[in-house]
Structure formats: C-alpha cells, structure tokens
Amino acid sequence: MDSAKLSLRGVTYYDPSKAYDGYTLFAPLADFFVWLIDMQGRIVHCWKMPYTPGQQGVLLPNGNVLYLGRSETQKGPEKELGGYSGKLIEVDWDGNVLWEYENDYIHHDFCRRANGNTFIIRWYGMMPEDVEVKIKGGVPPSAHVGTRWGAPGEMWATAIQEIRSDGTVVWEWKDYEHLDPEADIIGPLDWRSEWMHCNSIEELPDGNLLISARSLSSIYIINKTTGDVEWRWGPGEIAHQHDATLVENGNILCLDNGMGRLGSEISYSRALEVNPQTNRIEWEYKDNPPTDFYSGIQSGCQRLPNSNTLITEACRGRIFEVTPDGEIAWEFVSPFYGYYMAPGWWNVIYKAYRYGPDYDGLQGKILDPKKFDWISRSYGLHRMHTQ
Amino acid sequence: MAFVRTRLTGVTINSSLKTYSGYTLFAPIGGKQTLLIDMEGQIAHQWKMGHRPGLHAELLANGNLLYAGHVPQGPLASLTGAGGEMLEVDWNGKLVWKYEDPYLHHTFCRMESGNTMVIKWVKVPKEIALEVKGGIPGSERDGVMWGDSFQEISPDGEVVWEWLSYEYLEPKVDMICPVCSREEWTGANACEVLPDGNILTSFMRTNTVAVIDKNTGAIKWRWGPGEVGHPHHPTLLNNGNILFLDNGRHCTGLSIGYSRLLEVNPKTDKMEWDHMSTPWCSFFSCIMGSCYLLPDPYDPYGPKGRSLPNILVCEGAAGRIFEVTHDGEIVWEYVSPFYYNTLHFGRTNMMFRACRYGPEYEGLRGHYVAPSRFGGVVQEKSDKAGEKRARVRSRLEALGY
Numbered sequence: 001m002d003s004a005k006l007s008l009r010g011v012t013y014y015d016p017s018k019a020y021d022g023y024t025l026f027a028p029l030a031d032f033f034v035w036l037i038d039m040q041g042r043i044v045h046c047w048k049m050p051y052t053p054g055q056q057g058v059l060l061p062n063g064n065v066l067y068l069g070r071s072e073t074q075k076g077p078e079k080e081l082g083g084y085s086g087k088l089i090e091v092d093w094d095g096n097v098l099w100e101y102e103n104d105y106i107h108h109d110f111c112r113r114a115n116g117n118t119f120i121i122r123w124y125g126m127m128p129e130d131v132e133v134k135i136k137g138g139v140p141p142s143a144h145v146g147t148r149w150g151a152p153g154e155m156w157a158t159a160i161q162e163i164r165s166d167g168t169v170v171w172e173w174k175d176y177e178h179l180d181p182e183a184d185i186i187g188p189l190d191w192r193s194e195w196m197h198c199n200s201i202e203e204l205p206d207g208n209l210l211i212s213a214r215s216l217s218s219i220y221i222i223n224k225t226t227g228d229v230e231w232r233w234g235p236g237e238i239a240h241q242h243d244a245t246l247v248e249n250g251n252i253l254c255l256d257n258g259m260g261r262l263g264s265e266i267s268y269s270r271a272l273e274v275n276p277q278t279n280r281i282e283w284e285y286k287d288n289p290p291t292d293f294y295s296g297i298q299s300g301c302q303r304l305p306n307s308n309t310l311i312t313e314a315c316r317g318r319i320f321e322v323t324p325d326g327e328i329a330w331e332f333v334s335p336f337y338g339y340y341m342a343p344g345w346w347n348v349i350y351k352a353y354r355y356g357p358d359y360d361g362l363q364g365k366i367l368d369p370k371k372f373d374w375i376s377r378s379y380g381l382h383r384m385h386t387q
Numbered sequence: 388m389a390f391v392r393t394r395l396t397g398v399t400i401n402s403s404l405k406t407y408s409g410y411t412l413f414a415p416i417g418g419k420q421t422l423l424i425d426m427e428g429q430i431a432h433q434w435k436m437g438h439r440p441g442l443h444a445e446l447l448a449n450g451n452l453l454y455a456g457h458v459p460q461g462p463l464a465s466l467t468g469a470g471g472e473m474l475e476v477d478w479n480g481k482l483v484w485k486y487e488d489p490y491l492h493h494t495f496c497r498m499e500s501g502n503t504m505v506i507k508w509v510k511v512p513k514e515i516a517l518e519v520k521g522g523i524p525g526s527e528r529d530g531v532m533w534g535d536s537f538q539e540i541s542p543d544g545e546v547v548w549e550w551l552s553y554e555y556l557e558p559k560v561d562m563i564c565p566v567c568s569r570e571e572w573t574g575a576n577a578c579e580v581l582p583d584g585n586i587l588t589s590f591m592r593t594n595t596v597a598v599i600d601k602n603t604g605a606i607k608w609r610w611g612p613g614e615v616g617h618p619h620h621p622t623l624l625n626n627g628n629i630l631f632l633d634n635g636r637h638c639t640g641l642s643i644g645y646s647r648l649l650e651v652n653p654k655t656d657k658m659e660w661d662h663m664s665t666p667w668c669s670f671f672s673c674i675m676g677s678c679y680l681l682p683d684p685y686d687p688y689g690p691k692g693r694s695l696p697n698i699l700v701c702e703g704a705a706g707r708i709f710e711v712t713h714d715g716e717i718v719w720e721y722v723s724p725f726y727y728n729t730l731h732f733g734r735t736n737m738m739f740r741a742c743r744y745g746p747e748y749e750g751l752r753g754h755y756v757a758p759s760r761f762g763g764v765v766q767e768k769s770d771k772a773g774e775k776r777a778r779v780r781s782r783l784e785a786l787g788y
C-alpha cells in the first residue's frame with residue numbers, strides 16, 4: 001500500500017482563521033467504529049458498533065448516534081444493488097444500543113424528525129410490470145447476457161417511509177406512483193435493476209421531502225401531502241450525485257460526483273448549490289486540476305454555520321473543508337483501512353459531519369484527546385501532518 | 388488545490404533491488420519540454436520544443452527524439468489528443484526530420500523500415516455517421532463525426548499506406564460510449580505495428596482493443612465492449628497475449644473509478660492477468676496513460692534464464708509514473724512536479740505516456756546524461772502554495788499546536 005497518495009494521513013492542512021471549529025464524525029466503511037476527532041485530527045470519542053456501516057452515522061441533538069449498519073445476514077436484495085444496509089440503530093454515548101429498526105430492505109440514508117419518527121429509504125418489492133415497460137434508459141438487458149441485473153422483471157421499486165419508533169409505517173411514498181417515465185430516465189450506464197437508486201433524504205422546513213436519485217442523476221422535492229413531484233432537476237447538469245440538502249439561502253446543496261458526466265473529457269466531482277426557483281447553479285466548488293477531486297460513488301457535503309462546506313471525497317477517504325471562495329481551510333485523510341466490497345483494502349468513508357462545540361449533542365460530554373491518545377498514536381493521529 | 392494530492396512529488400518509492408534501472412522519458416502535457424529523468428528523479432536530459440506535446444515523445448534507437456507536437460492553430464486543435472506535427476530532433480534538439488498534417492493526433496510508431504505509422508482524423512461520410520450508434524444524440528461537431536485513419540508515412544513525407552476506419556468498422560457493433568459526444572467515432576489512441584506487420588490499436592470511445600490486418604484492412608481481432616472503459620496503449624507480449632491499460636472510465640454499473648492493467652489472450656478472449664493497485668481507487672487515470680513492458684530481467688534460475696518483467700505504468704491524469712512487478716508490487720514511483728496551466732484540464736501535471744530506457748539501449752549510447760547539468764528545477768513556477776503553508780504553519784505554532 002505504498003503509494004504517493006496513500007502515505008499521508010490525519011490532518012494535512014488546517015487554517016484556524018478560516019475553518020469552522022468543532023468536531024468531525026465519520027464511520028470508515030471497512031470497520032465497526034464511528035470516530036469523533038478534533039480539528040487536529042485527534043480522536044476524542046469513538047463508538048464500537050455491532051455492524052459495519054451500511055453508510056453512515058449522525059450525532060443527534062440528544063447526544064445519541066443514529067447509525068445505519070450493514071446486516072451480515074441480510075436476506076434482501078442482491079448486495080450488488082449498492083448501499084444495502086438492514087439495521088438502523090440509535091446508540092448512546094457509551095455505545096449501548098437504545099433502539100433498533102431491522103429491515104433488510106433499507107439502504108443509504110435516513111432522517112430523524114422532531115417528533116421522534118424517522119424517514120427511511122427502502123427497496124419495496126419488484127416494480128409493477130405495467131410501469132417497468134414504460135421506464136426508459138439504462139443498460140439494455142441484451143447488453144449483459146449472463147447477468148440478472150436489469151433483466152426484464154428484475155427491477156426493484158423504491159419507497160420512502162416514515163416509521164414510528166415501534167416500526168409502524170405512518171407514511172409512505174412509492175416511486176412508481178409518482179415519478180414520470182417520460183422525464184425520469186435511467187442513465188445509459190446504469191443497470192435497470194432499480195428506477196431511482198435513491199441515496200439521500202432530508203425533511204424540509206415546510207414538511208416536504210428533498211431526495212436524490214442517483215440512477216436518474218436528479219434531485220427532487222416531493223410534496224408530503226400529495227406525493228407529487230414539486231421540483232426535479234439534474235440530468236445534463238449533474239451526474240450520479242449524492243446528498244442533497246437545503247441551505248440557508250433557500251438553495252439546494254449537493255455533491256455532484258460526476259460519474260459519467262455527459263460530454264466531459266475528464267472525470268471530476270464538485271459540490272454545488274442550485275437555486276430551485278431559477279434552476280441556476282449559483283455556487284460550485286471544483287478542484288484545480290478538477291481531476292484531483294473525484295469520487296465515483298458515495299460522498300457528501302455539509303454546509304457549515306460559517307458558510308464553509310465540509311466535503312467527503314469517499315473513494316479517497318478524504319474529508320476537507322472549503323471556503324465559499326474555494327480555498328481549503330482544513331483537510332483530513334482517513335488512516336482507517338480495511339476490506340470493503342470488491343475493491344478490497346481501502347479507507348473509504350461515505351460521509352462525515354462537523355459539529356460545533358456548542359452543538360446540543362455534545363453538551364456535557366467529555367471530549368479529551370488524552371483519553372484516546374493510545375488509539376490516536378497507533379494511527380498516527382496524535383499530531384497533525386501539515387508540511 | 389488538493390493538498391494531499393499534490394504535496395508529494397518526485398521519486399517517492401525506489402526499491403532499487405527490484406527495478407529495471409534506466410532513464411524515464413515523459414512530456415508534461417501543458418509544457419514544451421520533454422524530460423529524461425534518472426531513477427532518483429533528477430533530470431538527465433531535456434529537449435525544449437516549439438509546441439506542446441500532441442501527445443508524447445519517444446527516444447529512438449538512433450538516439451534521436453521523435454516528438455508529436457500540438458499545433459494550436461489546427462482545425463481540430465480543441466479535440467483531445469490533437470497534434471499536427473511530427474518532429475525528429477537529435478540529442479541537442481536540432482531538427483532532423485519533420486512531417487506536418489493538421490489532422491495528426493495522439494501517437495505514432497516508427498517502423499523498422501524507417502517509415503512512421505501515424506493516426507489522423509478523417510470525416511466519417513454522413514451516411515455512415517447516421518448509422519453509428521451511441522454517444523450523446525446531436526453532439527456532432529458542426530454536424531461532422533470524425534473517424535480515424537492510420538497512415539504509413541515515408542521519410543519523404545509520402546503516404547504509402549492508408550487504412551480508413553469507417554471502411555472496416557461496423558456501426559452496429561462499434562458503438563460510441565453513451566455519455567461521450569458524437570464528434571468522434573472511435574478515438575484511436577495507439578498504432579503499434581506488430582512484427583507481422585499488422586497494427587494493434589485501441590479505440591477509446593468504443594471501448595475496444597483491436598488488431599487490423601495490414602493486407603486486407605479487416606479487423607482480425609477485437610475485444611473490450613462491456614469489459615473495459617476507454618482503454619489505452621495495447622502492446623503485444625512474447626506469449627502472444629495483449630497487455631493494455633483499462634482506464635476504467637464510463638464503465639457500466641457501479642463505475643467506482645479505478646484503472647487496471649489487463650492481459651488478454653486473443654485466441655481465447657480470456658483475461659489471463661490483471662493488476663489493480665491497493666486500494667483500487669488509488670490508481671485511476673480518467674484519460675491518457677500507458678503501460679510499457681520492460682525487458683525481462685536476466686535470471687539464470689528462472690525459466691529460460693528470464694524472469695517475469697516489470698511494467699512501467701503511466702497514470703497520465705494524475706501525473707504519476709510507477710513501475711510494478713508481475714506480483715503487483717510497486718517498486719518505483721514518481722509524481723511529476725511539473726505543473727502548467729492548461730485550458731481544458733486546469734493546472735495540471737498530466738502526461739500521455741512514459742517510457743523507460745535501460746543503460747544498454749542503443750539510443751542512449753555515448754550520450755552525456757549526468758544530472759548535474761540541470762541542478763535547479765527546470766519548471767518555472769512560483770512557490771505561492773509553499774509560502775502560504777509556511778505562513779499558516781507559523782500561525783499554528785503561535786497558537787500552540
């Protein structure tokens with residue numbers, strides 16, 4: 001594993017005058033731990049989870065971690081659908097599992113509501129035949145003789161559900177009842193094993209839902225009352241994006257992975273802000289050269305209170321914070337390597353989150369790097385690696 | 388700028404007991420110099436050219452440099468890979484031979500006969516272009532789809548043989564990648580002339596590696612669609628297999644973004660060897676790239692007195708060159724510190740190909756390659772990034788970090 005890009009780890013850049021002070025939470029996909037580090041990269045807390053991350057964990061305002069884990073005994077869809085998880089758990093500061101929702105079909109993301117309910121994304125049986133025959137795009141089944149993905153009759157439907165803590169479904173939205181086969185076309189390089197490949201969900205202040213569909217390279221606002229698509233945007237502008245969130249100025253922020261970007265000579269990722277009223281991109285962050293920031297899969301971006309954006313470049317295990325002008329204020333490379341999926345040994349992280357020291361979930365918590373110094377040292381995280 | 392990516396430059400790994408020692412030649416895409424570096428990354432020789440590479444250079448056995456240059460005023464100058472001139476210069480940069488054609492692109496092959504095989508863009512006749520499947524609908528450049536032709540050029544500049552791709556390809560079989568534009572059909576990026584005279588090539592946009600029969604023009608062998616994503620640089624191995632770089636771009640399904648070296652047996656169409664780095668994503672060149680097989684090292688205890696050779700890989704888009712053994716161990720690695728601002732790729736250190744010449748190579752014989760002549764760094768760049776890092780470092784120190 002000796003390579004120019006891999007020998008750096010920990011915090012490689014930090015400008016305290018520009019970075020948003022706080023703690024960064026992330027879950028390396030290859031292992032069972034969720035780590036909380038300070039701005040110098042030192043571990044200040046960790047949780048040992050009973051499952052590896054299906055994708056990620058978040059720190060709730062109540063101080064618990066809500067974590068989507070991967071079930072080893074999953075009996076659901078083929079694991080190749082990507083993002084499969086199966087176990088949504090809420091864990092307290094000391095790692096005790098307080099709540100568990102088990103469902104082989106849940107994947108990618110979740111959103112905890114103020115009333116204690118949770119939105120989840122799940123695969124929901126096979127796509128009804130009369131809808132499937134109208135859905136356009138994707139790799140034609142004839143193109144991959146010998147595999148089942150996307151063969152006719154093999155397309156999974158997606159549902160978004162709101163569940164109570166006892167697991168009861170109190171609200172549901174199904175893709176085949178609301179998406180439009182004329183507008184929502186699967187990308188030409190994607191399997192026809194799903195229509196959407198939904199990978200993020202956020203509840204908006206007005207109660208509507210903001211979701212991201214990777215196979216359609218589109219983000220949507222869904223009306224919670226009617227289920228109608230209020231707004232859709234993306235094809236031709238973004239490619240296989242993740243993590244759509246609302247920011248203060250009313251724009252939508254998302255991580256445009258750029259996998260299969262139409263007509264582009266090079267492969268690059270970017271974080272961007274689109275105005276849903278005008279459909280114009282009002283801000284973007286790209287690296288220079290653009291190819292230096294590229295993650296074909298996963299990844300995320302979080303807008304911080306100081307207007308910076310925390311970006312996770314999943315495939316390279318890199319978390320970094322950029323100012324609105326595109327300057328890097330903080331950068332961290334994960335030293336946590338392990339086996340994950342076919343690509344084997346790597347330090348992939350799905351998405352990281354930053355929490356300020358006055359975040360509710362951190363109040364009253366002991367965040368002393370000395371307590372975890374022995375772990376930090378073994379990963380080289382006891383000090384920064386800036387040059 | 389991504390600090391992690393760009394901070395490490397120069398030779399970062401050098402397991403000298405396992406490498407094929409010699410000099411490595413490459414031409415940074417954004418600059419006008421071709422560099423020959425030693426195993427420690429010091430510049431042993433350089434050639435300063437009039438134009439940027441279109442797209443690379445090779446050191447010939449006669450000691451001259453054969454250079455494909457990019458002529459910026461050409462009609463297709465903005466297409467990736469655009470060239471326009473072939474220059475042969477001697478060790479001191481003096482022009483020995485020149486061939487110009489505004490439609491030259493990507494690469495070349497100097498043949499034993501002294502002729503040069505080149506690739507040129509030609510217009511695909513409209514009626515054929517309409518039949519070609521794939522690509523983004525309506526994205527032809529001014530309504531034209533450009534195809535490739537291979538031409539053999541004599542030292543006098545005469546075209547003595549020509550192959551037009553559109554006469555031998557099949558629109559229904561050779562489909563353009565669905566997310567690429569239709570301004571080109573194939574995107575040929577290699578033209579290796581094999582010992583039997585046939586031509587080994589790779590078509591980036593149709594994801595195909597192919598052998599063209601020189602006598603009939605027929606495609607004797609093609610492989611790739613559904614298996615690779617935008618391949619580059621196929622070469623013929625002693626065992627008859629084809630080694631090439633599968634860039635791994637625009638693959639179907641979960642195209643994570645990793646490149647690999649593949650060895651395919653053309654008789655069985657089976658992959659017999661591959662190499663991915665660990666982690667896979669640490670080796671990804673979305674465009675460009677090469678993989679030169681190095682000479683078999685002498686091994687008196689190995690089969691037939693030879694051991695399995697190393698491969699010199701150029702991860703073009705990352706400006707990184709590394710030498711890997713057959714077992715997948717990286718024994719030499721170099722990251723180019725030569726960054727230039729370019730129109731299409733930003734501030735980049737990309738190069739198209741990189742080749743290694745051992746001390747016994749005829750082209751190096753008798754030449755003076757001492758690095759001491761190029762003491763300082765040749766590249767003209769300010770160290771603004773370094774100055775900034777120093778400022779922030781002192782600020783951090785003042786804060787007690």
